[in-house]
Amino acid sequence: MPTHPEVERIPPDLEQLLDRFFAVSRDDLQRMRNALHVRDFETLVRLGHTARGTGGGYGFKGMGRIGHDIELAAQKGDSDALAKHMDTLAHYLDTVQVEFDG
Incomplete structure (x- = not known):
């Protein structure tokens, strides 16, 4: 896992959706962990x-890469x-830093 947080630049109009995005993620x-268990x-x-x-749709390229790996x-x-x-996805979600374009 990376030792430093990944920084993702996303459009500012998505800021209001971030709490829900992270909760759903x-x-x-x-659900992935449960599915792996069975x-x-x-x-x-x-x-x-x-x-x-x-x-990818939200501008979180790192999550897109990890999702592809999964x-x-x-x-x-x-x-x-x-x-x-x-584990990489969990670390990413816990540490990613968001910067807004524009």
């Missing part, structure tokens, strides 16, 4: 894809990689 992370890789593919798209690991059924990527 953390809920999805818990080896539900289909759900993990879907949740990884969602994290990839949502992160999606690929789930397609392979790689539980160890999934656990690592979920």
Whole structure:
């Protein structure tokens, strides 16, 4: 995991949506952990894809990359990689710094 927080630059008009964005992202992370516990890789593919798209859509490129990694690991059924990527996502959500464009 990176030792310093990632800085993401997002449009200022998304500022009011950030609390909900982070709450939903953390809920999805818990759903990922639950799905991994029961080896539900289909759900993990879907949740990884969602994290990839949502992160990218909001300007959180790091989350998009991690979501993509989760999606690929789930397609392979790689539980160890999934656990690592979920830990990376948790760290990202806890430490990402937001700067607003404009």
